[in-house]
Amino acid sequence: MTAGADGAPILEVSGLTKRFGGVTAVNRCSLALAPGRIYGLIGPNGSGKTTLFNCITGLSARDAGTVRFRGRRIDGLPSHRIARLGIGRTFQVIRVFPELTALENLLVVSRGEREAAIMRARELLGFVRLDGLASEFAGNLSYGQQKLLEFIRVLMLDPALILLDEPAAGVNRTLLNELLTAIRGLRDEGRTVLIVEHDMKVVMGLCERVFVLDYGEKIAEGPPEAIQADERVIEAYFGR
């Protein structure tokens, strides 16, 4: 396994396969993530990145293969259980709860004492400077604000592993820089991050290791510089 030097992988996917009718969206895909690092997952449109996310988080049932989180098998568990174990995710298309306020969007995720949850939620809102909009319906927030809200909502799970599906899409420069700083901050807290991203600059600047999918298969894996030079990757993106 390519877990890196620091011991057991936090997430270990092996031989994962997912078919939709005759289409094999993810084909015998294996990858291992070491804790406390930022990983990238790239590939052309339709290469199976989001499907892989869905299989890891239990939103799609896999056809074959296993997923282990902290050594424990999680494939087959319902989505909410996987989330509670410590895997948080965001979506490619924003999925905040529009008719709940920004604060309520965070509160629903929390467990335990209500007052403590409210404190934590306000802290996170302040972190992305949405504290002034705490009691605004999420649906009334701007695109960027919703994106930030979805990002901090994941943090309410206190996840050890965070899967971000195109966090930079449609986000302006200033906001993007804040987001990138925040993601590095999560890594520094010891969390592991796996990012699907199309913006190569973001991937190369942020990720320590990159996986490349093409037609559902992992065709390359390595540090960003090596990936950029990889023949098969270039071929997958630009054709032969």
Place this chain on the structure above:
Amino acid sequence: MRRALLLAAAVGLLLLGLYPRVASGYGIRFMLQLFMWVALAQSWNLISGLTGYVSFGHVAFFGTGAYATAILVTTHGWPWPAAAVGGGVAAALLALLIGYPCLRLKGPYFAISMLGLNEVMRVLVSYFEGLTGGGLGLSLPTLYASVAIYYAMGLAALAATGAAHLIITSRFGLRLMTIREDEVAAEAMGIDTARYKLYAFLLSAFVPGVVGGLFARDLGYIEPVAVFPLAFTITMIVMALFGGKGTVWGPVLGAAALFVFQELVWARFLYLHQILFGAIIILVVLFVPRGILGVLQQRYRLPRYV
């Protein structure tokens, strides 16, 4: 605002508590039915207003409660208040039985399955004549208890509204709303949507079960068509929609407004009343789909306890 609301509620309760001392027989019957509609609209709101799973057969629980109560009273000799609670339990058991498969269905499929449930229940009670009297119906022993049933019905409305308040102002209620907002995202955020839906469904079935029982006791005679009318389901939906689904006081407001309206028109123009009711449904859906409180909620950011 909260204090003013509490004060108003307390005064209202006091007045309603004293009302039977001064009211005519008609007045008591009028209020009794109003309470019934408040409780029914409120119960529909718990499942459909919060989780967005629109139940088109909620009267199935009402009818089930009515029959369970009538049977407990006639063949087992239970006192009617206990029998009505038994009616609620019977309805909740039915919800438990069908909730597991039906709550997996989404959108219109769930609505249709609930509609089907109501038809099935009506046919079932017609079929098992030995227990239910079939098409001939069941007669309960004669009893003059309008005032007692007035209080019981009032208590049901109060309990349903109190439950709505507790739920909607809690994280439990907010989580139910996440199912309405985006069920997939709710799952991904660690919310056990299947279990939450079932809890809401059980609660929302219990209330009409009790109310159906009280209705049966009040009427003294029930038969399949009278306690499983589709029109009841539609009425409770329209009331909840009109007042504002997903809010605490919307169903109360909607039930009061539409029931009073119905009584006024009904008394004067027997046929026109149905046409007008239909027109109201169309107008609400077209122009105020959120209902009165829903609109105010969106515009003035009312707290959840309103």
